[in-house]
Amino acid sequence: MSVTDSCARARATLARNHRTGFSQAAQRRYDFTCPSPDSYPFQWAWDSSFHAIALSHLDPRRAQDELRTLLGAVTPTGFLPHMVLWQDDLRPRATADFRIDLWQGWRSVTIAPPVVARAVEHVYRATGDTLWLRRVLPPTLAFFDWLKSHRTSPGTGLLEIYQPDESGLDSSPKYDTALGIHTAVPHTVHTAWHDAMRSLITAYSSPARTPETPLRTRKLFVWNDVLVNTVYADGLACLARLVRAAGTNGRGHGGRTGGPHGRTDRPDGRTDGPDGRTAQRLTEESRAVGDALMKHCWDEEAGVFHDLDLVAGKRSAVLTASSLLPVVLDSVPEAVARRVIEQHLLEEREFWRPYPVPSVAATEPSYDPSFRTGAIFRGSSWVNLNWYLYWGLRGRGYRAEADTLAARTCVFVAGCDTTRECYDPEDAAGQGARSFGWSSLVLDLASAMAADPVREG
Numbered sequence: 001m002s003v004t005d006s007c008a009r010a011r012a013t014l015a016r017n018h019r020t021g022f023s024q025a026a027q028r029r030y031d032f033t034c035p036s037p038d039s040y041p042f043q044w045a046w047d048s049s050f051h052a053i054a055l056s057h058l059d060p061r062r063a064q065d066e067l068r069t070l071l072g073a074v075t076p077t078g079f080l081p082h083m084v085l086w087q088d089d090l091r092p093r094a095t096a097d098f099r100i101d102l103w104q105g106w107r108s109v110t111i112a113p114p115v116v117a118r119a120v121e122h123v124y125r126a127t128g129d130t131l132w133l134r135r136v137l138p139p140t141l142a143f144f145d146w147l148k149s150h151r152t153s154p155g156t157g158l159l160e161i162y163q164p165d166e167s168g169l170d171s172s173p174k175y176d177t178a179l180g181i182h183t184a185v186p187h188t189v190h191t192a193w194h195d196a197m198r199s200l201i202t203a204y205s206s207p208a209r210t211p212e213t214p215l216r217t218r219k220l221f222v223w224n225d226v227l228v229n230t231v232y233a234d235g236l237a238c239l240a241r242l243v244r245a246a247g248t249n250g251r252g253h254g255g256r257t258g259g260p261h262g263r264t265d266r267p268d269g270r271t272d273g274p275d276g277r278t279a280q281r282l283t284e285e286s287r288a289v290g291d292a293l294m295k296h297c298w299d300e301e302a303g304v305f306h307d308l309d310l311v312a313g314k315r316s317a318v319l320t321a322s323s324l325l326p327v328v329l330d331s332v333p334e335a336v337a338r339r340v341i342e343q344h345l346l347e348e349r350e351f352w353r354p355y356p357v358p359s360v361a362a363t364e365p366s367y368d369p370s371f372r373t374g375a376i377f378r379g380s381s382w383v384n385l386n387w388y389l390y391w392g393l394r395g396r397g398y399r400a401e402a403d404t405l406a407a408r409t410c411v412f413v414a415g416c417d418t419t420r421e422c423y424d425p426e427d428a429a430g431q432g433a434r435s436f437g438w439s440s441l442v443l444d445l446a447s448a449m450a451a452d453p454v455r456e457g
Contacts, residue, residue, distance in 0.1 A: 003442075005410075006409075010413070010440035013436065014055060017033045017437050019086075025088055025091070025105050030086040031069050032048055033055070033437050034437065039434075045112040045114075046115045046384075060123065063123045071116070074143055080114075081111070100201070112168055117234075117238040118231075118234060121238040133242060147159055147232065158224040159228055160216065162223075163200055163204075163221055171373075174307055181193060203220055222309075226293065226322045229292070232289055236286035293329075307322070319350065320364075323340075324341075324357070325388055341396060355409075355411065355425045355428045370424055380425065380432070381412065387441045390405050403453075406446070419434075
């Protein structure tokens with residue numbers, strides 16, 4: 001019954017969190033799902049991407065509108081903000097509550113992990129709507145081009161972030177040293193993190209700041225994050241497939257030069273024509289990011305991936321769930337992926353807890369499964385991380401383990417009266433915000449298990 005109950009919680013959350021209206025500041029209509037009515041009332045880029053994936057199982061048209069609204073915030077330069085503050089009446093509280101610099105009055109000046117490409121592919125597969133795809137593909141491609149142009153580290157070829165919340169992992173202990181957080185007293189961590197973030201944002205603040213303002217040279221916080229780069233590489237691979245599916249180079253709505261006619265499939269898998277060249281470029285860029293993760297973030301001795309702190313010039317040694325995420329990439333060698341899975345993900349002392357996967361390994365001194373710090377991503381289990389790792393396990397042939405992970409995820413979502421932001425990996429207690437949107441990803445997990453069940457014998 002946990003699967004049925006968790007799906008019921010997800011459906012109720014997606015209905016409760018639906019927001020529609022007209023933004024005077026942006027001069028646009030909006031139709032999106034907020035992460036949490038009480039805690040996060042605006043539109044967040046990676047949250048909405050996960051919401052669209054879940055919605056594709058309930059209301060594909062609404063899933064399309066979710067991404068259409070999100071991509072409506074892409075600027076002429078290709079930038080997609082982390083937060084989009086459509087609601088005029090709620091906007092004044094944003095800078096105080098969410099520690100952000102507003103840009104143009106209704107957008108954050110920061111990025112989020114680019115899950116949007118994966119979401120576009122998921123919704124397209126659910127609908128088969130090529131016309132919709134051709135409309136959302138150009139701004140999605142523009143954003144990935146923007147990331148390449150404005151956020152690629154010249155020394156590593158990996159994307160860089162300039163503050164922790166750009167990874168979406170906000171208070172993860174892997175950032176503590178870089179932020180100057182050294183407290184071991186649980187109830188002081190949350191305050192220390194907020195103080196560090198305010199100092200960082202204040203140092204960046206300037207009336208002239210835009211998304212393209214170069215912050216690398218400030219050397220305050222410059223970071224190659226494994227999760228961000230894994231999502232980026234995965235997104236590039238998704239876009240390569242979508243460009244081929246759309247029969248266009250992604251820069252318009254099709255037409256003579258971008259349509260499917262006159263294109264010749266080749267024995268080597270490459271395709272002639274603008275769409276084929278674009279798809280091939282995206283495939284190569286995806287592999288290059290995966291190769292860069294192997295070169296710069298893979299720790300052969302530990303058998304895991306670690307982030308790079310480019311200010312300190314060294315890897316972060318804190319073992320977190322993001323250290324496992326590159327197993328989803330085809331460009332990561334099979335032997336490496338199996339080592340990560342068997343030595344860490346399925347290791348009961350680290351990540352394979354009763355209700356996995358904790359965001360920090362249980363062997364870490366900073367492990368906070370019961371949310372004593374009140375700070376996120378310091379030990380709790382998160383549905384979005386489990387969702388990525390589920391598909392990583394399946395892709396590597398660990399089907400039984402993948403379904404175990406999905407089933408346990410459904411158990412902890414079903415155990416609360418509403419979806420929660422995160423969960424205790426030891427006893428499944430709900431934590432953080434209530435009616436939390438991306439926990440509705442259990443709908444996709446349940447669908448995947450039902451569509452292709454493990455067969456015994």
